Amino acid sequence: MSFWPAVIVATPAHSNVGHALTYRSEQALPVGALVRVPLGKRDTLGIVSACDTECPAAVNATAVKPITAHLGDMPPLGPDWLDLIRFTAKYYQRSLGEVALAALPPDLKKLDPTQLTRRLTRNGKQRAKARVASEPSKENVPEASPEQIAALTGIATATKPVLLFGATGSGKTEVYLQVAAQCLADHPQAQILVLVPEINLTPQLEARFFARFGDEQVVSMHSGLTPAQRLQSWLSAHLGHARVVLGTRMAVFASLPHLQLIVVDEEHDPSYKSQEGARYSARDLAIYRAHSKSGCRVILGSATPALETWYAAEQGRYVRFNMPSRMGGAALPTLRLVDMQRQPKQTVLAAPLMEAIAERAQNGEQSLLLLNRRGYAPVLSCGACQWKSDCPNCSAFRVFHKRDRSLRCHHCGFTERVPHACPSCGNVDIQTVGRGTEQLEELVADRLSAATP
Ligand SMILES: [Zn+2]
Ligand SMILES: [Zn+2]
DSSP states (O other), X not given: OOBEEEEEEOOOTTSSOOSOXXXXXXXOOOTTOEEEEEETTEEEEEEEEEEESSXXXXXXXXXXXXXXEEOTTSOOOOHHHHHHXXXXXXXXXXXXXXXXXXXXXXXGGGOOHHHHHHHHHHHHHHHHHHHHHOOOOOOOOOOOOHHHHHHHHHHHHOOSXXXXXXXXXXOHHHHHHHHHHHHHHHSTTOEEEEEOOGGGOOHHHHHHHHHHHOTTTEEEEOTTSOHHHHHHHHHHHHTTOOSEEEEOGGGGGOOOTTEEEEEETTTTOGGGEEOSSSOEEHHHXXXXXXXXXXXXXXXXXXXXXXXXXXXXXXXXXXXXXXXXXXXXXXXXXXXXXXXXXXXXXXXXXXHHHHHHHHHHHHTTOOOOOOOSOOSSBSEEEETTTOOBOBOSSSSSBOEEETTTTEEEOTTTOOEEEOOSSOTTTOOSXXXXXXXXXXXXXXXXXXXXXHHOO
């Protein structure tokens, strides 16, 4: 007897083969099973999305190819994972195969059944060894502040997504850690997903989770891992061994069969949005994922929530807990806003700023100046004919770099030497417009050397 699995394979986003493809199998395959199938001239990894006992009417049974192999040692991907993939593909208008296969670790796509079995055995052995070697070193749990206690109490009974609106240094991470610890204590198999922006996945943060929950229970998932490490983390999560997964944007797609809690730290951070391949917001998918999995809660943390998150909380779709105070009464730095409209024309550095920098320099201290313009000036312009240094390939201007006398487009990389005269009218007096970091550096150095005789 033959079975007719529908298999999700990686297909280009807008090709006509966006749906699952029918194959033939001599055995019944569970939904979510991984298989290797022929696709054109290639042999590729696929995910079983359904398995019929009869060939679909629209398909010519004699032309259907058999699957190459069933990766039967691996438990199938769960229904909630497949649901997340289906939702993502539909909502962000990509093919199911593109989203599904991009969500799996690259190394998984290369393995045949024998290699996978070997990999699973090794994973099991490493796990046994790790369990013997590392007893979770219990970190000292600091005493919670009244605000943290209020948030923890509220979160424990919240039935909606939680917005933890906590100032920088108010101890949001400690709240995550304690909610996570409680969740693990309440459910013997529970898994927790902690999402952080790319830049925030620091060794210090990892160390805090490792210290609290033990190396054996925590895995991380981010682009800095080798393909082999990524596969190992992914397998640990999929097999239910990893209780806490700490990861960046892509970790929202991790297979977590016992997911009970999702934390999205710095939920406003733009790095949660994928800007290449399938576009998606990991924060929004985290909300969907928690919503569609029964019993799963979600906490969004931020000192500066995204407007849409704030609005959802105002509307009562999310519940908000406030932690405005800093731990240990640490004071915020004093900020001063200088209105440049009220400064004399052509002012680059306002007098109070320049005085403050000079004072720091006199004390042998350092200052950090930030400016979001590269090069010496963002545009060169000819006063005689209105020529501007625009890029022939883009709609952007080419930036003037004084150091190597180049005009560079920072969109397409087009670089030329600075012309000696206006390329349009021959005027030799070309002006810079605006200022970049090179010019600022020159100016500050000049002012400081003038200030110190
Ligand atoms: Zn000109
Ligand atoms: Zn360009």
